[in-house]
Amino acid sequence: MERFQDICRTHRLKMTPQRTVIYREIIRDKRHPTAEMLYRKVRRTFPTISFDTVNRTLRGFCRVGLIDAIESSGRGRMYEPNQVPHHHIKCRQCGAIVDFQDPVFDRLSVPDSIRKKYNIIGKRVVLIGTCPTCQQKGGRKHGNQG
Amino acid sequence: MERFQDICRTHRLKMTPQRTVIYREIIRDKRHPTAEMLYRKVRRTFPTISFDTVNRTLRGFCRVGLIDAIESSGRGRMYEPNQVPHHHIKCRQCGAIVDFQDPVFDRLSVPDSIRKKYNIIGKRVVLIGTCPTCQQKGGRKHGNQG
DNA sequence: CTCGGTGCAAAATGTTTGCAAGTAC
DNA sequence: GTACTTGCAAACATTTTGCACCGAG
Numbered sequence: 001m002e003r004f005q006d007i008c009r010t011h012r013l014k015m016t017p018q019r020t021v022i023y024r025e026i027i028r029d030k031r032h033p034t035a036e037m038l039y040r041k042v043r044r045t046f047p048t049i050s051f052d053t054v055n056r057t058l059r060g061f062c063r064v065g066l067i068d069a070i071e072s073s074g075r076g077r078m079y080e081p082n083q084v085p086h087h088h089i090k091c092r093q094c095g096a097i098v099d100f101q102d103p104v105f106d107r108l109s110v111p112d113s114i115r116k117k118y119n120i121i122g123k124r125v126v127l128i129g130t131c132p133t134c135q136q137k138g139g140r141k142h143g144n145q146g
Numbered sequence: 147m148e149r150f151q152d153i154c155r156t157h158r159l160k161m162t163p164q165r166t167v168i169y170r171e172i173i174r175d176k177r178h179p180t181a182e183m184l185y186r187k188v189r190r191t192f193p194t195i196s197f198d199t200v201n202r203t204l205r206g207f208c209r210v211g212l213i214d215a216i217e218s219s220g221r222g223r224m225y226e227p228n229q230v231p232h233h234h235i236k237c238r239q240c241g242a243i244v245d246f247q248d249p250v251f252d253r254l255s256v257p258d259s260i261r262k263k264y265n266i267i268g269k270r271v272v273l274i275g276t277c278p279t280c281q282q283k284g285g286r287k288h289g290n291q292g
Numbered sequence: 293c294t295c296g297g298t299g300c301a302a303a304a305t306g307t308t309t310g311c312a313a314g315t316a317c
Numbered sequence: 318g319t320a321c322t323t324g325c326a327a328a329c330a331t332t333t334t335g336c337a338c339c340g341a342g
Contacts, residue, residue: 014296014341035331050299055332057297071218076331089264102257110273111248118235120275127256129266160316160321182306196324201307203322222306 004066011064021046022057023066032070032078032097070097087125093134150212157210167192168203169212178216178224178243216243233271239280 004023008015025041026033033041035055042049058079061067070078070088072095085106086099105125114120150169154161171187172179179187181201188195204225207213216224216234221241231252232245251271260266 012296016297016341018298048299052300052333053298059332089260089266091264092267100257100260105254108251108254108271111246114235114246114273117278118237118273118275119281120235120273121238122274124272124274125254126270126272127260127264127266128268128270129264132263135265158321162316162322164323180306194324198308198325199323205308 007064007066013060013064018046018049018053019057021049022054023061026058026061026067026079027081027083029081032080034076034078036076038079072097085122085124087127089127089129089131091131091134092128093130096131098131153210153212159206159210164192164195164199165203167195168200169207172204172207172213172225173227173229175227178226180222180224182222184225218243231270233273235273235275235277237277237280238274239276242277244277 001024004020005015007013008019013019021042022038025038029038029041031037035051035058038058039049039051039054042054058067058069062069062079065082067079068082070080072078075095078097080099084101086101087105088097089100090097102125108123108125110120110123147170150166151161153159154165159165167188168184171184175184175187177183181197181204184204185195185197185200188200204213204215208215208225211228213225214228216226218224218241224243226245230247232247233251234243235246236243248271254269254271256266256269
């Protein structure tokens with residue numbers, strides 16, 4: 001929550017009640033919610049808020065680095081709090097993305113040839129496969145990978 | 147091209163001229179084209195093809211594993227031929243994704259705890275940063291990460 | 293008091309579906 | 318000949334923009 005205050009000040013974002021509630025909800029959320037999902041949650045404590053504000057606020061949070069977005073065309077952009085380093089497993093069937101942590105992956109070093117050209121600010125391992133649920137169901141939806 | 151034939155047969159996909167042209171174009175493309183970009187290229191050798199067919203065909207190719215999709219809400223889904231193992235650098239500013247290869251990254255082993263639950267069929271390191279072009283321009287567009 | 297933020301509505305963008313006619317096998 | 322495909326158009330889902338009013342700093 002201090003992080004929120006800090007970053008708002010540095011970027012001259014006003015700490016409106018809407019933004020405060022939105023931030024509180026997204027860092028509490030352990031999944032990767034979309035704007036729509038967050039909107040539904042936030043409305044419980046702030047019934048007059050508009051979907052538009054939630055959506056626009058999330059974009060803004062991304063811009064200043066408070067949170068990250070995980071693109072997933074079709075079913076809507078997903079957001080995640082940008083805190084501890086972690087990695088992703090993505091289910092090829094249902095598209096769900098779950099986090100996992102791994103000290104070895106955290107310590108991967110970026111090749112010099114790339115550091116020379118790019119300003120790398122983050123890294124992540126993405127595993128692609130089939131989640132337990134989809135393995136049982138043999139369910140299918142779309143197949144993709146990032 | 148044999149791969150194309152094989153997979154079409156195994157999945158009972160008809161090898162229509164449209165599909166052949168689309169496949170040829172996407173494996174030739176070194177970027178990560180969207181359906182729209184591919185449509186424009188394919189139309190040069192197949193002027194009567196519809197955007198819809200390109201779009202639907204690409205989805206189909208994903209389903210059977212001929213190619214992969216990289217989700218990127220907003221500017222449209224990007225596709226890539228699914229050949230050699232490789233990794234991604236994603237520019238936080240312009241959203242461009244470029245491939246790179248790295249033997250060390252290729253050899254990363256998936257933790258047993260995950261293998262036990264998930265059926266992992268692929269893995270990839272994703273670096274997030276700023277590309278050379280955006281560093282110069284200081285350009286901005288959207289900020290996100292997968 | 294001022295500038296950025298909010299909420300509403302409209303516009304833009306991109307994806308998916310239904311269907312009749314066409315074609316690979 | 319049959320089942321899968323294509324192309325077109327409409328339906329959907331989602332994101333983005335314009336603008337008047339409001340409120341945090």
